[in-house]
Amino acid sequence: MPHLPDWLNPEPWLKHTVSAQEVERALSAESPDESTLAALLSPAAADFLEPMAARAQALTRRHFGRTVQLYVPLYLSSHCSGGCAYCGFAADRHTDRHALDFSAVEKELDAIHAMGFEEVLLLTGERSSQADLDYLRECVRLAARRFHNVAIEVFPMAEEEYRSLAEAGCTGVTLYQETYHPETYDRMHRWGPKKDFFQRLEAPSRALTGGLRFAGLGALLGLADPRYDMLALYRHVRHLQKTHWQAGLTVSFPRIRHEAGGFVPPHPVDEKMLAQIIFAFRICLPDVPLVLSTREGAAFRDGMAGIGVNKMSIASKTTVGGYGSEGSKEGQFDVSDDRGLDEFCAMLRAKQLEPVFKNWDGVYRLTA
Amino acid sequence: MLKLGTVEFKSRLILGTGKFSDTATMIKAIEASGTELVTVALRRFNREKPSDDLCAPLAKLKNITLMPNTSGAMNAKEAVRAAQLGRELSGSPFVKVEIHPNPHHLMPDAIETYLAAKELAADGFIVLPYIPADPVLAKKLEDVGCAAVMPLGAAIGSGGGLSTAEMIKLIIRDSNIPVIVDAGLRAPSEAARAMEMGCDAVLVNSAIAAAKDPAAMARAFALGVETGFAARQAGLMPKSDVAVATSPLTSFLK
Secondary structure (H helix, E strand, O other): OOOOOOOOOOOOOOOOOOHHHHHHHHOOOOOOOOHHHHHHHOOOHHHHHHHHHHHHHHHHHHOOOOEEEEEEEEEOOOOOOEEEEOOOOOOOOOOOOOOOOOOHHHHHHHHHHOOOOOEEEEEOOOOOOOOHHHHHHHHHHHHHHHEEEEEEEEEOOHHHHHHHHOOOOOOEEEEOOOOOOOHHHHHHHOOOOOOHHHOOOOOOOHHHOOOOOOEEEEEEEEEOOHHHHHHHHHHHHHHHHHHHOOOOOEEEEEEEOOOOOOOOOOOOOHHHHHHHHHHHHHHHOOOOOOOEOOOOOOHHHHEEEEEEEEEEOOOOOOOOOOOOOOOOOOOOOOOOOOOOHHHHHHHHHHHHOOOEOOOOOHHOOOOO | OOEEEEEOOOEEEEOOOOOOOHHHHHHHHHHHHHOOOEEEEHHHHOOOHHHHOOOOHHHHOOEEEEEEEOOOOOOHHHHHHHHHHHHHHHHEEEEEEEEOEEEEEEOEEEEEHHHHHHHHHOOOOOEEEOOOHHHHHHHHHHHOOOOOEEOOOOOOOOOOOOOOHHHHHHHHHHOOOOEEOOOOOOOHHHHHHHHOOOEEEEOOOOOHHHOOHHHHHHHHHHHHHHHHHHHHOOOOOOOOOOOOOOOOOOOOOO
């Protein structure tokens, strides 16, 4: 069983029962820190959602203005040897396996670019013969010809492998630890390379050392005690901010619900709790972009846009392909917000938020 | 007149163009401010999707000069490349050199900014570097041909006001080029104070974009800048800790 290093271990914060007075003090903290986060994540803070939202909105406006950055995922392959208990693409799930060939990848990328996106997130499962580093590098190259930002959400890699992707035009990596709780991590990842907790934990750091500019972190809400995971996630972010001071970090809040395969999350997180978590992160990490995907429904996303969250995906397909051609039948998870891009942008504009497609330029790619 | 390089401006208020809820709101704020110079990030240029492009709508405005900025660059090399691309796309000789390698607190990198400014000034750009409020750096940038220096009042978007006032006063005291406070201002009174201190102009973005009514706030900043500049011209009465007696205490001395 992996033993968490002190810099990551959130246990000391969980022993203390937070009072309403402590939440009030946390809400007016001049320089919010870890103790602020512990207070705002506590059960006592659930009664303070409105003042938390107000502070979160003011901070989001201050740091990001009235804008929401948009991106879109493209699943390249559903081949996976992994044994994640909660995933629709796990090796023992009876799902069709597909991988896009390069001409299909180009077709998908062209279709996505024609929609107006400037940031694409390329996804695969665990390393496989159908989707290995060479395959991924070629996909990144094809994407970098069309998009300013090309991020990957794939298997953890070695620093040199990340460097070769950065040289091919990759700008960011998204890699969720899934859960920071060692025992739960071990139980959820039943076999395969993902069993190695630290190999995954240290991957964002290797990616940043390898030349990627952006790293997206997160934990799958629902697997373990959300307070444990969110405090450890915060510690992970702060650690990377200190060790990789030039990195652009983002934090996502994927909430696991029923996936293909009928997984029931042992620690379900409801919408109020999710909102509390996002507000708490905004207050304690005011200048870190917070991301919300189409895993969440339209009403929740509309409510969070510009308040806690300033980066969102939309028009997403979780099937392999599906933009430029008919995708595979089954997706990794069900999209809860299936609105089209125009409808979503109209919603943002009605809330006086500007959808931003391009917020970076390919001219800033790896120059080393 | 505010003279930057070879170009003269009547307005001493420069506007940033990020963070607005939409292009129409941004344009209204620009018009209400009376500004003649606006900065726009190269990363927000999007020639392929007009609805996402900040450059084209600004380029259409009459009597407005565009100043592309290099926000997003991590080092001098990237900033130089971004500046060249920005000049190509906007046709403007102005560049705001903005290099903040930490994407969270956005503090400017003095070393890389100096290197980029030097190279761009030699290449014929009218260079306005965004810098820490450092009087030595300011003089070095003047020496390599910058058209102005733009020290920060406080962190970008912080609304921290003129927290670097003492350093800015030293920069103003010794500068032969315009000094423009960039970043940190929250209220028009702070813009007025910067002008009273002797700044030649101020650059404002967040305080206007994040206001409830951006156009009205833009107008308020224009008035603040005008007031502060007029007060500076009028000559402020010196400050004194003790009351000045109407009948001199030393009249008995011959």
